[in-house]
Amino acid sequence: MSLLPSETKAQLAETPAPFNRAPAPDSVTTGPIVGSRKVYAAPAAHPNIRVPFREIALSDPKEPPVRVYDPSGPYTEADARIDLRRGLPAIREGWIAGRGFDVVAGRALRPEDNGNLPDDRIAEACPAHRTLRAARDGRMATQYEFARAGIVTEEMVYVAHRENLAREGAHAEAAARLADGDSFGAALPDFVTPEFVRSEIARGRAIIPANINHPEVEPMAIGRNFLVKVNANIGNSAVTSGAAEEVEKLVWAIRWGADTVMDLSTGRNIHNIRSWIIRNSPVPIGTVPIYQALEKVGGDPVKLDWEVFKDTLIEQAEQGVDYFTIHAGVRLAHVPLTARRVTGIVSRGGSMMARWCLAHHRESFLYERFDEICAIMRRYDVSFSLGDGLRPGSIADANDASQFAELETLGELTKVAWAGGCQVMIEGPGHVPLHKIKVNMDKQLAECGEAPFYTLGPLTTDIAPGYDHITSGIGAAMIGWFGTAMLCYVTPKEHLGLPDRDDVKTGVITYRIAAHAADLAKGHPAARVRDDALSRARFDFRWEDQFNLALDPDTARRFHDETMPKDAHKVAHFCSMCGPKFCSMQITQDLRREAEAMAGMEEKSKEFLDGGGQLYVPAAE
């Protein structure tokens, strides 16, 4: 099965809105990224914990292979044996089983979970079976609770090893010595220990989103003292897309580097589509439960209530969703503050809750029932992603009273969630011009006690629909540098339509650029290893190494081959930008040899410059 944009369109043409018969997936993209291989490595003293990395071997024997962070799961193994109907291996099963949770029967599936469809239109659920668990009353359940109790979980050991990547070995040590960023108060350690992970989680400064009913997840951390992470959104809507496409989008997004994936589906078959996604996802899955709750009440936000919402939380928590966006910061009193905005409330969840509050003229039930929400989420270790329902949808609305009033409420709720034993991160930005970005970060750190910030973009101008991956990639790099822990991607289709396969890839790569630029600028001890390896390959005309070290080897190789099609040119000491005669790299390679031969010349030149360098005498004088 391949899901090219043209097929998406063909499917659309056959099945008019608003309903699609969603096919069950049968296969997805597998195999390593060209030039890389999947390796697993165990932390010292934990031989049974297999942490995945992607290793890029280089053609120069003097160059060690470069090991990069790899969220792509078993799909990129060379001999990947994927059976979507069985789901991924439940690598956490043993760890979870050892923690003494209750095995429960679980909530029975209800017709409204899949949009009250007749049987012949219901998409098949993923048949993979997993033991369903929930925390016992009075027993610890969440990574936060274990961390607070001083317990280092297997997930923390896993994450520590994963985050260190190239921080071991001579090259990494050299790079660490060169790391010279400005981290704005973050405290990246030279080396990540399991105890460091524990202390960051206990402090509320990091989370490991990992539902006890998602044993397939490869643990990862979100926090400003770890690598900056990237989230990709997938999800069908009433107008387009089905189950097969969504699973392929998940696999495709993590292949290119998405660290978590949010399923923002709003159409029918939502429960069953989600079952395929979760059983086959090695990355944490986030959702916005109110989207499904709204489906259950026929699409009218005014009809939402606590019972249907609570039921949806339990439904999704039992399925294994790792984090929930909860828009509990949209309070009744905030809503009128948005009335004079240029673009009002652009968050779907935020607008639903605002509608509810106004229609009933009551405080938000999410806010009033927040303790009960905590109790449910704690039971499965679902992390909070406190939603920014009032994020600005335009440059004009950035940093306004309603946005910051909500952020203050999110700060208040963060403490409630921690008191309830839950892991928490905070959602932010939207459209924010460059000069208003930093205050968002500073205010979030202050209000929310350094809980991880998770921002959309921000988009730094409104005038480029079709290129909002770029308008927002600019803002994302900056806010990541300032301390945001995870960047929610934006695709080229933002504001215009649902992303296809190419858009998902473009969005993920753009955000990997932003995250890496931020890691470099923060002075991450290992970030420069890959830059330096690629730059050395570039200088040495090791074209294949340059392609393989790129975030997207396929595109780099294709672009090169478009103007230099011959195989001989892959080893050429020039490219089509300059041609063989003018290549500056070639000139400087020769130059270096000459300059180095001039022993002592460097010293002399320094003396010369220190002396003022006054060789120049204006010719006219």
Place this chain on the structure above:
Amino acid sequence: MSLLPSETKAQLAETPAPFNRAPAPDSVTTGPIVGSRKVYAAPAAHPNIRVPFREIALSDPKEPPVRVYDPSGPYTEADARIDLRRGLPAIREGWIAGRGFDVVAGRALRPEDNGNLPDDRIAEACPAHRTLRAARDGRMATQYEFARAGIVTEEMVYVAHRENLAREGAHAEAAARLADGDSFGAALPDFVTPEFVRSEIARGRAIIPANINHPEVEPMAIGRNFLVKVNANIGNSAVTSGAAEEVEKLVWAIRWGADTVMDLSTGRNIHNIRSWIIRNSPVPIGTVPIYQALEKVGGDPVKLDWEVFKDTLIEQAEQGVDYFTIHAGVRLAHVPLTARRVTGIVSRGGSMMARWCLAHHRESFLYERFDEICAIMRRYDVSFSLGDGLRPGSIADANDASQFAELETLGELTKVAWAGGCQVMIEGPGHVPLHKIKVNMDKQLAECGEAPFYTLGPLTTDIAPGYDHITSGIGAAMIGWFGTAMLCYVTPKEHLGLPDRDDVKTGVITYRIAAHAADLAKGHPAARVRDDALSRARFDFRWEDQFNLALDPDTARRFHDETMPKDAHKVAHFCSMCGPKFCSMQITQDLRREAEAMAGMEEKSKEFLDGGGQLYVPAAE
């Protein structure tokens, strides 16, 4: 004629490197950008000065048309009558003729100007005839000299009107009141007067690159108190591309918003290809004369000398090139400082001069003859673009001793050029991580007396070949905000190959985003007009207005139509992201009406929040 990438490839296959028979252009892309029309407006008291703008009419009668800056020249007129063999109208002819320059015969064409090709392989030169002029000894020639003498030229009047764009009218006044940027010491006026332009040029803080032999140019300013500008590079190389393609790339680049274009050609027929470009360019054209000088000495930098370089300067100045990149800052003593760099010297001109200096073990002839260079450039008002031959080519080399030693030399040369009556800008960056960008700007302002900074990118990481428009767009937005006057674009093909038509467009749009994000952040008094107009269109579901206000209406429209193909959906109050039921924009539009109906509610909510907003009582207590 259309120049699609596939044709470029076909041409390549037929004509192996290093030679192309370059066809003469016959036609280029014309007609307005969809949804826009070209308008000309005259400044008060100057009815004969026709300043071009692009006007976007909106469908809502309450919304005034949005007038945007337009460097695209007559090509985007509705009934554009373009004859490439006659060149564009010489709009400055009368102004220039009135300044008392000598009419000269000019230098005779030499065989080496086109690479010593036999007659049957020489591409035709553009047959358009122009009066050839040079300054008389002792008479003022440059915009800098006129400005210093207190004279406001027609070019300054033109530029003032052009820069004001939407700064007139009620909407602009409202926007100006809202402008709240942080300009880091720039001093953007509320309104640009011709006298302000003169004073900025006299102060050396801005330039109007406009060779007296390029009467077709529509004057534009480069300076940090004006709109941030974008340069696009075109140019054939020995491996690919010919005259027809280069003229089309010029027209294509300015269509999407390039303010100046550099012709970086290095192949044969270089003189004749340039004649087509200049005669048909409404934007300033920049070159790197040493590229052609190198052609004339058979490609060996060691054989370069002052005579061949001087001859090339005169050749190109007489043709009408508006600014020259001169790598006079690469001094003998700087070269050994680069020996231990990861990527050495990546500037082509820089590496040539470094090679020359080392081979002869002599100070650079560009540096030693700088006064003579000034005298030649002054005679035609060719502006200096002082080249950064030692810019860093990798994150590892950013802000190193050689880069900053050269910048100090450029500061010294800036003062020499001013003393010689010349306009000057300074080239900068390359590869620079986020946290090292600002010091580049601060140092440039300090060393070069606020002469305009003109930077490549900077690229904020090395690991994304194929996406370097994005790695560099991030850095460009930041350095533009900090004060860079013009941003040199980078295309997706950077480091990999020569850009085709699509790459040029992508590069230009990306850099228009960066420049606009910078203008917004600097608090430009009119920058937000377009953002706000687009955001209002978005909120009102005026899809066509949203497309037309976009930097690239074609792509925005196409992306929308891919998932919402029906015409009816162009007026739909939803898009495929959410579908008809969940649209947050739709919900908030309803919401706004309700919220506004709740008179006084906003006041009440403020009181509530001021009082601490303590409605929340934890349910468990």
